[in-house]
Amino acid sequence: MALKKGQLVELEIDGIAFGGRGFCRVDGMATFIDGAVPHDRVLARITKKRKSHAEGKAIEILSPSPLRVTPRCRYSGICGGCKWQYLNYDDQLRFKQQHVIEALTHIALLEAVPVHPTLPSEKVFGYRNKMEFSCAKQRWLMPEELGDADVEKGMALGLHVPGTFHKVLDIEQCMLQPDMGNMILRDVRRFIKASPMPVYGLRSHEGFWRFLVLRHSVAEDQWMVNLVTSGEQPEQVHALSDSLRSGYPNIVSVINTIHTGKAGVAIGEYDMLLSGVPSLWERIGPFAFEISANSFFQTNTRGAERLYDTVAAYSGLSGTEQVLDLYCGTGTISIYLAGQAKKVVGMEMVESAVADARRNSFHNGINNCSFISGDIRRILPQLDMHPDVMIIDPPRAGMHADVVQQILATSPERIVYVSCNPATLARDLGLMKDAYDVMEVQPVDMFPHTYHIEAVARLLKS
Numbered sequence: 508m509a510l511k512k513g514q515l516v517e518l519e520i521d522g523i524a525f526g527g528r529g530f531c532r533v534d535g536m537a538t539f540i541d542g543a544v545p546h547d548r549v550l551a552r553i554t555k556k557r558k559s560h561a562e563g564k565a566i567e568i569l570s571p572s573p574l575r576v577t578p579r580c581r582y583s584g585i586c587g588g589c590k591w592q593y594l595n596y597d598d599q600l601r602f603k604q605q606h607v608i609e610a611l612t613h614i615a616l617l618e619a620v621p622v623h624p625t626l627p628s629e630k631v632f633g634y635r636n637k638m639e640f641s642c643a644k645q646r647w648l649m650p651e652e653l654g655d656a657d658v659e660k661g662m663a664l665g666l667h668v669p670g671t672f673h674k675v676l677d678i679e680q681c682m683l684q685p686d687m688g689n690m691i692l693r694d695v696r697r698f699i700k701a702s703p704m705p706v707y708g709l710r711s712h713e714g715f716w717r718f719l720v721l722r723h724s725v726a727e728d729q730w731m732v733n734l735v736t737s738g739e740q741p742e743q744v745h746a747l748s749d750s751l752r753s754g755y756p757n758i759v760s761v762i763n764t765i766h767t768g769k770a771g772v773a774i775g776e777y778d779m780l781l782s783g784v785p786s787l788w789e790r791i792g793p794f795a796f797e798i799s800a801n802s803f804f805q806t807n808t809r810g811a812e813r814l815y816d817t818v819a820a821y822s823g824l825s826g827t828e829q830v831l832d833l834y835c836g837t838g839t840i841s842i843y844l845a846g847q848a849k850k851v852v853g854m855e856m857v858e859s860a861v862a863d864a865r866r867n868s869f870h871n872g873i874n875n876c877s878f879i880s881g882d883i884r885r886i887l888p889q890l891d892m893h894p895d896v897m898i899i900d901p902p903r904a905g906m907h908a909d910v911v912q913q914i915l916a917t918s919p920e921r922i923v924y925v926s927c928n929p930a931t932l933a934r935d936l937g938l939m940k941d942a943y944d945v946m947e948v949q950p951v952d953m954f955p956h957t958y959h960i961e962a963v964a965r966l967l968k969s
């Protein structure tokens with residue numbers, strides 16, 4: 508059967524592709540179906556037809572897969588916050604391991620590398636310590652509300668429909684964050700609805716209220732509320748801040764970030780502290796970290812500990828090694844390893860993260876860590892140490908080819924590569940495989956109910 512765009516077809520789903528979509532072949536043509544899992548029989552609409560593959564969306568589940576479970580969340584299947592809630596957690600872990608294996612096999616042509624079963628997240632709900640909710644002038648309706656003339660179509664404060672910038676679901680409760688976050692979310696929505704200031708239009712770029720960013724410290728059970736607005740309206744934001752602070756003793760910080768630009772991101776030009784303290788304190792293992800409104804911090808605190816324990820084990824440190832921590836962010840891995848190494852040097856591009864890293868080392872009484880700020884591509888060639896061990900934790904895009912060459916020239920005995928993207932991990936390992944043996948890879952689940960996977964690879968110089 509030759510597939511055509513717009514066509515409705517019945518399909519038997521055989522596998523799952525990276526990105527979370529169901530996979531099958533129709534007359535040999537690779538076909539990716541949104542909203543389907545292996546062993547589903549679905550009625551699907553074909554939305555894209557290319558020479559090499561077709562894409563579609565499950566319209567109806569004709570016969571559900573035994574891997575399906577009833578999602579806890581009413582927005583599951585529509586919301587982009589998480590896309591796999593209807594998939595049994597053990598199978599999520601299995602598919603994540605499989606994605607890492609497939610990337611290593613097909614992209615890096617590394618077939619014999621042991622990829623261990625995915626380490627699960629300690630919590631599978633309420634695990635996120637940071638959530639960003641967007642404002643929109645009109646909420647995106649749920650399927651059951653379509654056709655109801657009386658349904659209220661007013662503003663939304665919530666999460667996006669996957670792949671869209673303007674379709675925002677008005678979320679009452681997100682299961683990925685602790686429940687107090689949901690109470691704060693509902694109170695902020697009530698306030699914004701009653702406020703004389705308009706919600707920011709995602710197409711018109713006019714209006715005031717833009718994002719609500721919630722951060723939670725697991726260690727202290729404290730919250731930071733960041734109100735992102737398009738300008739200053741002190742009376743409004745202080746009134747909201749006062750009402751939140753009097754309603755929730757655990758909110759210790761309320762910030763107002765001003766973002767005048769058009770980009771749909773919850774960061775801005777400057778921050779103002781409305782009430783409380785400017786940062787939260789969090790712990791990973793025995794270490795304390797100060798997190799300000801714009802600091803990068805792993806979003807699953809307990810998962811981060813599991814990840815860093817894997818990094819520590821794979822580093823094989825005995826106390827005598829010089830360690831280079833590339834893409835070190837706020838220095839969390841450097842600090843985690845400092846007690847097991849002679850010296851750790853971290854490199855990171857974002858100046859404020861480097862300032863956080865220095866402050867975090869100081870607060871933890873660590874005096875063998877130092878940090879260099881700048882683009883690694885530029886600063887790595889100027890390195891004046893010979894590292895025994897390199898930790899590499901790049902962003903999703905992986906490393907620039909020049910950086911890979913520089914690492915090969917630096918030639919440490921051991922490398923531990925931490926990655927949130929199996930495809931770029933495999934690409935970069937492929938570039939290093941002549942000089943380094945990939946001994947093993949440990950996937951770690953930091954993001955239950957999403958297809959995202961963190962993986963740690965252990966490399967030894969050949």
Ligand SMILES: C[S@@+](CC[C@H](N)C(=O)[O-])C[C@H]1O[C@@H](n2cnc3c(N)ncnc32)[C@H](O)[C@@H]1O
Nearest residue numbers: 834835836839855856857881882883900901902
């Ligand atoms: C995945 S985060 C790793 C953070 C840290 N290792 C942790 O566990 O919290 C990647 C970091 O790389 C930094 N980064 C991205 N591109 C960079 C570059 N070209 N040079 C230096 N740092 C970069 C980002 O700012 C970010 O902090």
